[in-house]
Amino acid sequence: MNETPKLNSFRSGPDEDGRFGIFGGRFVAETLMPLILDLQDEWNKAKTDPEFQAELKHLGAHYIGRPSPLYFAERLTEHLGGAKIYFKREELNHTGSHKINNCIGQILLAKRMGKTRIIAETGAGQHGVASATVAARFGLPCVVYMGATDVERQAPNVFRMKLLGAEVKPVTAGSGTLKDAMNEALRDWVTNVDSTYYLIGTAAGPHPYPELVRDFQSVIGTEAREQMLEAEGRLPDLVIAAVGGGSNAIGIFHPFLDDESVRIVGVEAGGKGLEGDEHCASITAGSPGVLHGNRTYLLQDSDGQIKEGHSISAGLDYPGIGPEHSWLADIGRVEYVPIMDHEALEAFQLLTRLEGIIPALEPSHAIAEVIKRAPKMGKDEIILMNLSGRGDKDIFTVGKILGMGL
Amino acid sequence: MDKRFADLAAEGRPALVTYFMGGDPDFETSLAIMKALPSAGADIIELGMPFSDPMADGPAIQLAGQRALKGGQTLKKTLEIARRFRADDQHTPIVMMGYYNPIYIYGVERFLDDALEAGIDGLIVVDLPPEMDDELCIPALKKDINFIRLATPTTDDKRLPKVLENTSGFVYYVSMNGITGSALPDPSVVGGAVQRIKGHTQLPVCVGFGVKTAEHARAIGASADGVVVGTAIVNQVASSLSEDGKSTGATVPGVEALVRGLSAGVRSARLVAAE
Ligand SMILES: Cc1ncc(COP(=O)(O)O)c(C=O)c1O
Numbered sequence: 001m002n003e004t005p006k007l008n009s010f011r012s013g014p015d016e017d018g019r020f021g022i023f024g025g026r027f028v029a030e031t032l033m034p035l036i037l038d039l040q041d042e043w044n045k046a047k048t049d050p051e052f053q054a055e056l057k058h059l060g061a062h063y064i065g066r067p068s069p070l071y072f073a074e075r076l077t078e079h080l081g082g083a084k085i086y087f088k089r090e091e092l093n094h095t096g097s098h099k100i101n102n103c104i105g106q107i108l109l110a111k112r113m114g115k116t117r118i119i120a121e122t123g124a125g126q127h128g129v130a131s132a133t134v135a136a137r138f139g140l141p142c143v144v145y146m147g148a149t150d151v152e153r154q155a156p157n158v159f160r161m162k163l164l165g166a167e168v169k170p171v172t173a174g175s176g177t178l179k180d181a182m183n184e185a186l187r188d189w190v191t192n193v194d195s196t197y198y199l200i201g202t203a204a205g206p207h208p209y210p211e212l213v214r215d216f217q218s219v220i221g222t223e224a225r226e227q228m229l230e231a232e233g234r235l236p237d238l239v240i241a242a243v244g245g246g247s248n249a250i251g252i253f254h255p256f257l258d259d260e261s262v263r264i265v266g267v268e269a270g271g272k273g274l275e276g277d278e279h280c281a282s283i284t285a286g287s288p289g290v291l292h293g294n295r296t297y298l299l300q301d302s303d304g305q306i307k308e309g310h311s312i313s314a315g316l317d318y319p320g321i322g323p324e325h326s327w328l329a330d331i332g333r334v335e336y337v338p339i340m341d342h343e344a345l346e347a348f349q350l351l352t353r354l355e356g357i358i359p360a361l362e363p364s365h366a367i368a369e370v371i372k373r374a375p376k377m378g379k380d381e382i383i384l385m386n387l388s389g390r391g392d393k394d395i396f397t398v399g400k401i402l403g404m405g406l
Numbered sequence: 407m408d409k410r411f412a413d414l415a416a417e418g419r420p421a422l423v424t425y426f427m428g429g430d431p432d433f434e435t436s437l438a439i440m441k442a443l444p445s446a447g448a449d450i451i452e453l454g455m456p457f458s459d460p461m462a463d464g465p466a467i468q469l470a471g472q473r474a475l476k477g478g479q480t481l482k483k484t485l486e487i488a489r490r491f492r493a494d495d496q497h498t499p500i501v502m503m504g505y506y507n508p509i510y511i512y513g514v515e516r517f518l519d520d521a522l523e524a525g526i527d528g529l530i531v532v533d534l535p536p537e538m539d540d541e542l543c544i545p546a547l548k549k550d551i552n553f554i555r556l557a558t559p560t561t562d563d564k565r566l567p568k569v570l571e572n573t574s575g576f577v578y579y580v581s582m583n584g585i586t587g588s589a590l591p592d593p594s595v596v597g598g599a600v601q602r603i604k605g606h607t608q609l610p611v612c613v614g615f616g617v618k619t620a621e622h623a624r625a626i627g628a629s630a631d632g633v634v635v636g637t638a639i640v641n642q643v644a645s646s647l648s649e650d651g652k653s654t655g656a657t658v659p660g661v662e663a664l665v666r667g668l669s670a671g672v673r674s675a676r677l678v679a680a681e
Contacts, residue, residue, distance in 0.1 A: 017537065027506060027533045029462045031558040031583050034565060173468065179459065186461045191584040193560055290507045290533065291459060303480040304511030305458040 010257035010333050013324065018207020018294075020327035026206045028293045031190045040208045042113050047215070052108060056216075059104050063137070064094050066101075066219065070227035070384075075354045076370075083377035085370060086236065087357075087387040088224045088252060097360065097389030098220060098248040099130035099201060105216035107134040110197035117192065118142040120199045121185040123150055123178035123244065124315030124362065125157025126389055127201030132166035142166040145184040148176035150314045157393050175308040178244075178318040182292055202245025203322035206293030210322050217251025224384060225255050235259055236384035238373065242267045242366040243336065244280075244315045246322035248388035257333060265373075266325060267365045269311035270338030278310035282321040283329045283336040296323045312341035312397070313361035315389075343368040348391065348398060360389035361397065407499040407527045407552055407575045410449060411610045411631065420627035422672045423612050424665055425452035425503065425636030427470035428487050429479025430643055435653040436474070439643070439661050440491045444498045446662040447669020450632065451491075452530065455484050455504030462532045464587030470640045473651060481508045481517070485524045492525030501528040501554060501575070506542065514542055518549050528552030528575040536568050543572050556580050557603055566606045576610040576632060577603055581617075587637040590616035590626075597629035620671030627675030635668055 013020040026036060046052040060066040069092065073085045090098040110118060118135045120142065122128030128144040135142035144161055148170040151158050161168050174180040182205075189198045203213040221239075228236055239256050241249035243266040256262045271279030279285065282297040289298040291306055299307040299319035311317040328334040339347075347367035352358050359367060366385050374383060391398070414421050424443050429436050443451055456471035456479050463471075488500050502521065509517050509531065521529070529546055536543075536555070543553040552575030560583060561569050570577065579600060582591045600611050613626050614634025623633045642664045646657040 026535065026537050028535060029532050029558075030535050030556045030569065031462075031560050031580065033535045033537070034560045034562065174458075183459050183461050187464075187585045190462060191588070193583050287511075290505075290510055292461070293533075295510075298507075300507070300511065302511070303482075304508035305475060306507070 010328070011254060013327065014207060014211055018211070020324045021330060022288070023296050023323035023326040024207055024210060024294050026293060027290050027295065028206045029190060031193060035193055036206055036208070038113065039109070042109055043208050043212050046109060046112060055108060056105055060219065064100050064104060065092065067223040067227070068092050070224055070231060072231070073355055076351065077374070079354055080371060080374040082374040082379065083237070083381040083383045084379070085374055085383050085385065086228065087385055088220055090220060090248065090386060090388045091357070091359065091390035095126070095130045095133050096392065097126040097130070098217060098251060098386070099127040100133065101219055101251070102201065102213050102216045102247060103127070103130040103134045103199060105212070106199045107138050107140070110140070110199070111138060113197065115195060115197035116140060117196045118199050119145070119185050119188050119196055120201060121145045121178065121181040122201060123147070123181070123317055124313065124360070125150065125154040125161065125393060126315060126360070128166070128168070129157050129160050129164070131199050131201070132161040132164035135166060136164045143188065144168050145171055145181040145188070147178060147181045148172045150177055150181070153397050154314050154393055155396065177308070177314065179306065186292070202247040203250045203324060204245040204292060204294060204296065204320060210294065210324055213247050214250045214254055214324060217247050218254045220248065220251040220386060221253060221255035224252060228382070228384060232382060235262055236382040237261070237377070238263045238265065238381070238383045240265045240267065240366050240369055240383060241386040242316065242362045242388065243321060243325060244318055244362060245320070246325045248386050250322060250324055252386040253334060264334045265369060266334055266336045267369045268336055268338050269313060269316035269365060270340040271310040271312070272341060274338060277307055279338065280309040280311045280316050280318060281338040282319060283326065284338050286319070288326065291320050294323045296320050296326045297329070312344060313365065315360070315362040316365065337369060339365040339368040345398065345401065347371055357387070358391035358395070359387060360391045361394045363388045407450070410499050411576065414449060420630055420672050420675055421449040421612065421632035422447055422623065422665070422669050423450040423452060423614070423632050423634040424448040424639055425454055425634060426639050426643070426661070427454035427456060427467065427474050428484035429456060429474030429477055430470045430640070431473045431647055431651055431653050432477045433479065433483055433487065435657055437487050437490055438658045440487060441494065442658050442662045443665060444495060446665035448498070448665055450499045450501065452501045452503045452634070452636070453484065453488055455481055455502055455508060457505040457508060460505060462585055464585040464637065466587045466637045466640050466644065469644065481512050485520050488526055489524040499527040500525060501530055502526055503530040504532070506531050506533050509542060514545055518546055518551060521551060522549055526551060528554050530554045530556070530578060532556065536571060539572050547572060547574065554578055559583050559599065563602070566603065570607045570609070573609065576612050577607060578634065579603060579611050579613045579630070581613050581615045584615065586615055588616055590618065590622050593625040593628070596626060600629045620667045623668045623671030624675045627672045633672055639664060
């Protein structure tokens with residue numbers, strides 16, 4: 001058999017300029033260009049370096065706790081009365097979400113490049129915590145930029161980052177959410193290029209970030225595919241994940257992209273509804289534009305100014321999306337749908353009560369989509385959902401909305 | 407633009423390149439600022455196009471952009487500022503500076519046509535490195551609009567040729583790794599960097615980022631073909647505004663006085679004839 005990727009493969013992108021169709025690219029200031037090219041060289045070497053791969057695997061097993069389980073959600077399945085529902089339990093990873101998969105990979109790259117300082121942006125704080133964690137593990141100082149609004153609604157994670165020794169810098173520009181944190185992280189990076197590694201938390205940004213973040217997160221889908229074959233002897237019919245910047249989603253989607261029988265759905269934050277501006281459904285309600293180093297679907301006005309967006313979940317509160325998702329949407333391989341704040345909140349509660357798992361608000365959006373689809377599917381069909389993080393960080397937000405005094 | 411630099415070289419002094427934000431704090435005031443710049447001593451004008459997410463700019467220019475956007479500024483209106491200025495002044499080169507997305511959304515071809523019609527001489531688009539030349543640089547050059555590229559301390563000798571390849575008008579040397587509005591680095595280090603770039607190109611080299619006073623302008627102008635001042639002008643505008651952010655009687659005169667001082671600075675910077 002020929003080993004080269006199939007000509008019609010959905011898994012061969014990006015091209016050498018970092019393009020997925022018209023999306024992706026390297027739209028950055030000249031100061032950053034040499035760094036990004038260095039990173040690309042280093043990544044190309046690391047990809048095929050057995051020592052790097054071995055270290056990644058070792059840390060995955062002993063530090064993160066991989067493989068994460070594939071769990072048959074029996075009671076939720078029974079309750080919905082349709083397709084069999086499986087969760088990929090990324091919320092059981094060290095630090096409580098999928099974000100650590102990427103952080104371990106990137107800090108190994110930073111170390112190879114001789115960088116001595118780590119910066120990161122964070123929305124929900126999960127990526128900030130994961131970055132602060134690996135920085136502590138490898139003895140590097142870490143600065144985390146976080147929108148001031150998020151600092152407030154994700155207070156437990158701010159505290160965790162500080163305990164881990166990271167400096168958390170609140171960003172007040174704009175609406176004080178993930179987009180603004182990313183701007184500020186880029187400003188820091190431009191200023192401290194020599195010493196600093198920018199550990200991007202999602203599958204977005206300039207090439208090679210979307211590719212390398214995807215590759216580090218693809219461990220999710222690769223494991224899940226094997227686990228599913230073992231558990232059911234076949235592939236799932238439907239794969240679902242929530243999409244913020246898109247890292248947990250591309251991580252579980254990518255290994256299934258060439259399996260024609262597998263339908264794939266990404267869930268965007270519909271916020272308070274798509275009619276106004278209070279949502280983050282970049283693909284469903286946005287248009288292609290250029291922000292944060294890549295061309296992708298964005299929430300923007302007719303003058304090309306970026307809108308703020310809104311989501312109940314800080315981790316989805318971003319007006320863009322990784323470029324590979326934009327491409328997968330355009331070619332029709334993946335379907336993207338919105339879920340509203342209140343639907344996510346109901347899903348959060350249902351899962352907590354039925355399965356004894358408190359999910360983060362981000363994957364609660366994916367659960368809400370499962371709740372819609374499972375009853376319409378046959379009992380012999382299978383849904384695989386990425387349970388990307390646990391909800392400890394969100395209990396205050398949810399408690400406040402539900403009127404529980406905490 | 408080439409003629410302007412040739413004339414200045416004959417005069418034996420560097421150019422004063424002044425940046426201001428289109429639409430800050432409102433359309434009419436920023437048009438008045440632009441019209442006041444040449445007689446105050448500006449040789450080339452950089453007209454800032456506001457963007458919601460200016461990733462390479464410090465707080466001063468970020469805030470200026472926010473004021474402009476809040477005042478209803480759009481790319482169309484920024485082109486209109488240039489067009490109105492050009493009606494009275496056919497000589498001062500205008501370079502539009504900003505980020506790519508508003509241009510991309512406006513439509514590249516339509517933008518270039520409208521920019522030509524408005525009398526624009528060049529473009530500086532911060533987030534379009536040479537790797538992205540097909541987007542805007544090549545189409546602009548085809549229409550005889552200069553595409554001015556930034557070179558930075560991270561642009562080493564290996565990379566410089568690539569950066570300079572499709573650059574025209576002048577080279578904008580960013581004096582340090584950082585965002586606009588940072589402190590001025592050592593002029594002698596900057597001088598060395600300018601010489602390094604000149605080893606690779608015949609184009610004039612202008613230096614920006616960190617120049618705030620006539621003193622700075624003189625020091626940097628000793629080695630560079632031009633000195634770019636931006637944050638200081640934008641700060642001058644900001645400090646003149648009323649509490650609710652409206653322009654006052656001091657806004658335009660304040661900028662004029664600042665630019666006059668800077669102009670005296672570049673005029674006293676004797677170019678050392680290295681050749
Ligand atoms: C648990 C969890 N899931 C999902 C996301 C969204 O990010 P991404 O789309 O990159 O997976 C976040 C972001 O903070 C998160 O914490």
